[in-house]
Amino acid sequence: MDAGPYTVSDVMTHAVVAVGRETRFKDIVTLMERWQVTAVPVLEGDGRVIGVVSEADLLPKEEFRDSAPDRVVQRERLADLAKAGALTAGEAMSTPAVTVHADATLPEAARIMARRRVKRLYVIDGEGFLEGVVSRADLLKVFLREDGELAGEVRRVIVPVTDGRLGVEVADGVVTLTGSTVVDTAERLARTVEGVVGVRCRLVPTAP
Known part of the structure; x- marks a missing residue:
């Protein structure tokens, strides 16, 4: 790697597996398995990032499969219960997506990940179009x-x-x-x- 200061653009991955709002639940799971990813961004037709579907967003469908939640659970986990009934990416996604710009420094990206408790950040341009993804592992590349x-x-x-x-x-x-x-x-x-x-x-x- 060249001399710093380093930015997200130096370490990010440009090729990103993404889905659309109407992508079906089973197709999302299939894509995750095929590409060995734990989350995918959800894009509008023009390529703008509108949300993220992660394994955590999909898991409520299995969690609540064989049980009827009581009133306390219904009140405390209303969002998860809604996701349990999701059929498409648009219904299961978390929004807004946690994003970063390519010119952000690596410490800035690391602080966003820590503060928002996420494992990756989707990289967008000034208009919200997807440019790539940066993960925790990417931020550690400088130590190589x-x-x-x-x-x-x-x-x-x-x-x-x-x-x-x-x-x-x-x-x-x-x-x-x-x-x-x-x-x-x-x-x-x-x-x-x-x-x-x-x-x-x-x-x-x-x-x-």
């Missing part, structure tokens, strides 16, 4: 960068804005800084490099 590549970028980031002579070593993604410079600044900048697992400072502090 080679140690030598990381060391080179750490040097490029740190040297211009710190004083003193620095030594930079990287092993298994962990950066070790040696020499003399402003410790807090050097450590902070090193951590901004995508793919860095951790930073160890063995620096002699200088005045800021």
Whole structure:
């Protein structure tokens, strides 16, 4: 991978299995099985993302198959009960879909996933058209960068804005800084490099 900063466009998957509002329940399950995905976006005819159907959206049909929910369950799980009767993607989908733009940074995408408790984000353009999908695994690709590549970028980031002579070593993604410079600044900048697992400072502090 090239030097950062990385954006969603650098790691996302462009080919996405999608369905339409009228796609039948059984066809959704078939697509998920065939393509080994756990969710599919629901598109309007022009390609705009209007929702998502996940395994969790489909499971109520099986959960409530052999039981009649009591009044408490009916009140607390009204949406799931409605999905239990779904026949099409439009009836089963969750909406709005949790999405992201291709120019979002990887930390931004990770924060959206954590906040919304989703495993993937569908990537859309400014008009809501589907461009791809980014998963948790995609966001972790930055940690596949080679140690030598990381060391080179750490040097490029740190040297211009710190004083003193620095030594930079990287092993298994962990950066070790040696020499003399402003410790807090050097450590902070090193951590901004995508793919860095951790930073160890063995620096002699200088005045800021």
